[in-house]
């Protein structure tokens with residue numbers, strides 16, 4: 001069958017790479033894809049991810065059987081609905097169900113109603129009320145703008161002054177929706193869960209992301225600076241509780257409220273003294289979690305999608321090896337950074353996945369904040385870490401930075 005992958009980042013690069021290995025798949029297309037994906041897919045960078053009409057036309061003209069949507073924006077904007085109207089199968093939720101990621105408030109209200117463990121919260125829809133609230137709330141307090149923000153709409157304020165600055169930033173006008181959340185302490189992990197209505201199958205391998213820009217979890221939040229899997233120090237009991245208390249109930253809750261989710265639900269969880277609680281839901285694979293998880297996955301992703309569609313058991317198989325991925329990002333990211341800087345030294349045979357590079361004549365130059373993820377595999381996390389930093393050293397560029405402590409939580 002022919003499969004079309006939507007999106008242009010490293011997650012979509014690994015999705016195309018992984019799907020290509022499936023004996024069920026004859027050809028992969030990518031819209032818009034990126035120049036580094038041409039080894040695994042027919043890439044159409046001239047079609048925008050936002051041009052739903054052209055994507056539907058393309059899918060019909062090319063006899064696409066399945067469309068796999070990588071990023072959140074086309075999901076929350078209803079691309080899946082448009083394709084399904086034309087009887088094209090889509091892996092990725094429709095617009096209504098994608099609100100679980102698109103609106104923090106939607107997700108919080110659902111969790112509250114169905115008693116799914118998460119931080120306590122208060123929604124405030126007006127700047128003056130927010131300023132009054134932070135005079136007496138507990139600190140630290142977490143401010144989250146409603147709506148998509150590429151991992152950057154979250155402010156953790158430890159003092160009143162920081163909260164004032166946060167309010168100024170998240171309410172550019174008098175009115176606006178911001179969720180104020182209790183600060184939770186603990187270790188975070190990412191659990192991808194296949195969901196079809198109330199049928200929910202969590203991956204039996206979790207990953208851990210590194211959201212902050214700099215070593216030791218310092219600096220601003222980013223889309224993710226590196227990830228690894230499995231996570232040996234987070235035990236089976238936690239995973240079982242996350243399944244029982246979060247994954248199964250949220251799938252049932254969505255269906256009970258009339259939302260039919262089909263795709264992968266990303267559960268961003270934190271291990272508190274009371275057990276795992278939800279930090280966020282995403283309606284898609286994590287990036288860079290997908291790069292490490294799909295590299296470790298030995299079983300057939302396309303077969304898993306078909307089994308999910310049929311609500312059949314999903315038989316994951318994983319390599320024995322651990323996988324560590326380190327993101328190289330443009331200096332200045334997640335704030336301002338320059339583009340058009342040359343990057344070389346990497347290969348495209350599964351050791352690197354490209355997020356923000358494009359080809360100019362014969363050289364790759366940067367075109368985004370997160371640029372390229374290097375991967376390392378090893379018999380345990382420590383040896384995978386040693387390997388990945390060897391792969392990082394191969395990359396030649398003076399325009400990039402990266403964290404040096406990816407996966408250390410599993411090693412210490």
Ligand code: AMP
Pocket residue numbers: 119142144151152154156181182183184185188211221268279280
């Ligand atoms: P989000 O975009 O909701 O995933 O938030 C980005 C990051 O902010 C998370 O990965 C956490 O590290 C942190 N964060 C978000 N909400 C909370 C919370 N309630 N307590 C502690 N940290 C949080």
Ligand code: GLY
Pocket residue numbers: 151209223224282285286287288289
């Ligand atoms: N790596 C976090 C995310 O994809 O949202």
